[in-house]
Each structure stands twice: as C-alpha cells, then as structure tokens.
Amino acid sequence: DSGVTQTPKHLITATGQRVTLRCSPRSGDLSVYWYQQSLDQGLQFLIQYYNGEERAKGNILERFSAQQFPDLHSELNLSSLELGDSALYFCASSDYSGVPIASQYFGPGTRLLVL
Amino acid sequence: DQQVKQNSPSLSVQEGRISILNCDYTNSMFDYFLWYKKYPAEGPTFLISISSIKDKNEDGRFTVFLNKSAKHLSLHIVPSQPGDSAVYFCAASARSKLTFGTGTRLQVTL
Numbered sequence: 001d002s003g004v005t006q007t008p009k010h011l012i013t014a015t016g017q018r019v020t021l022r023c024s025p026r027s028g029d030l031s032v033y034w035y036q037q038s039l040d041q042g043l044q045f046l047i048q049y050y051n052g053e054e055r056a057k058g059n060i061l062e063r064f065s066a067q068q069f070p071d072l073h074s075e076l077n078l079s080s081l082e083l084g085d086s087a088l089y090f091c092a093s094s095d096y097s098g099v100p101i102a103s104q105y106f107g108p109g110t111r112l113l114v115l
Numbered sequence: 116d117q118q119v120k121q122n123s124p125s126l127s128v129q130e131g132r133i134s135i136l137n138c139d140y141t142n143s144m145f146d147y148f149l150w151y152k153k154y155p156a157e158g159p160t161f162l163i164s165i166s167s168i169k170d171k172n173e174d175g176r177f178t179v180f181l182n183k184s185a186k187h188l189s190l191h192i193v194p195s196q197p198g199d200s201a202v203y204f205c206a207a208s209a210r211s212k213l214t215f216g217t218g219t220r221l222q223v224t225l
Contacts, residue, residue, distance in 0.1 A: 002160070033213075035215075042117075042119065042204060042214075042215035043159070043206075043213075044215070045214065048212075056212050092158070104161065104213070105161075106151075106158030106159045106160070107158050108156065108157055108158050
C-alpha cells in the first residue's frame with residue numbers, strides 16, 4: 001500500500017460526458033502528479049501540482065483540467081469525453097517539488113471506460 | 116515521438132537466472148533514470164534509479180547500468196525470482212517531468 005488513494009476505482013461513462021477523478025496523496029506529500037496509461041502505452045505525464053499550485057504540465061488536453069485543494073487532495077476533471085480517453089489514470093505523490101524524483105508513490109489508478 | 120523506448124514487450128526467464136531489461140532514450144536532457152515495477156491492479160512501484168553522472172547503481176538483486184554515449188540503460192535482476200514477474204517500466208526525468216517507456220512484461224518461470 002503506497003498510501004496514495006484514488007477514487008473511483010472504475011468508471012464507465014458515455015462520450016460527451018464529464019467525469020472527476022479524485023486523489024489523496026500520502027500524508028505529508030505536497031506534490032501530486034497525474035498520469036494517463038492507454039492500452040499498450042507507457043504512462044503519459046499529464047500535470048503536476050505542488051502545494052496547491054500548478055508546477056509542471058505534460059501532454060494534457062485542453063478538455064482536461066486539474067486542481068489541488070488546500071487539504072492537498074487533487075481532482076482531475078475530464079470533459080467532452082471521447083472513446084480515446086478510455087485509459088488508466090494514475091495519481092502519484094511526492095514530498096519533493098523537483099529532482100530527485102525517485103520518491104513518487106503511485107496510487108492504484110482509476111480505470112475509465114468511455115462508451 | 117517516443118523519447119523512452121522499451122523495445123521488448125515481454126521477456127521470459129528461468130528462476131535463478133539473470134533477467135536483463137533494456138531501455139533506450141533519445142533526449143540528451145534527461146538527467147535521472149528510474150525503473151518502476153507494476154503488478155496487475157496496482158500502481159507502479161519505484162524500484163531503483165540512477166543519476167546521469169553515474170554509470171551503475173546497485174541495490175540488492177537489482178543493478179541499473181547507464182551508457183550515456185549509447186543513450187541506453189538496462190536493469191539486471193540476479194537471481195530472478197517468481198515474485199519478480201511483473202511489468203517493468205523505464206522512466207527518465209528532465210526538469211522533474213517523468214517520461215515513461217511502454218513497459219516490458221517479465222515472466223520468471225520455475
């Protein structure tokens with residue numbers, strides 16, 4: 001158990017809909033990272049927050065947004081969903097804002113299926 | 116554009132033998148390299164890392180080798196155990212962003 005929790009575990013929705021994925025970091029970790037893993041793909045870095053502020057951005061679509069709240073939990077909002085958005089979405093947390101980054105701890109992921 | 120490549124999607128090794136997982140990268144700005152292990156229905160777990168200023172890092176049965184001139188790194192597991200069966204992801208860092216490879220599924224057989 002990494003100490004990072006993600007809800008829900010599974011999510012099935014339809015194209016055009018909007019969903020929110022939630023992540024609670026390990027106690028004391030200030031950084032939260034979001035990743036997307038599509039079928040047969042590696043994990044794609046989406047976005048990082050550090051203590052409530054956006055720190056780094058990766059390949060995140062404009063239809064996707066995220067935020068980190070004062071209690072440090074984070075939400076990833078996916079809107080106007082398309083079939084291609086079906087993937088595993090991982091959240092990770094870390095107590096560092098930069099390198100080294102070996103201390104990223106991953107949650108179990110949310111499996112999103114868009115029908 | 117896949118900046119981190121793991122060209123072998125799967126590898127099967129006998130228990131007790133050496134497992135060698137390979138990873139190639141293209142971005143010379145990467146300054147830190149990591150290996151993660153992933154079991155089904157779980158998130159990736161950090162295994163071992165290496166800074167770009169080193170060429171080898173060892174932790175128990177796991178050793179990572181980095182060849183900067185070839186932009187290649189490898190993970191050696193000796194001896195391999197059945198519990199090592201998992202998907203292994205290579206990752207590289209530049210400016211604290213992690214770029215992952217597509218993973219290699221290792222199967223350790225009895």
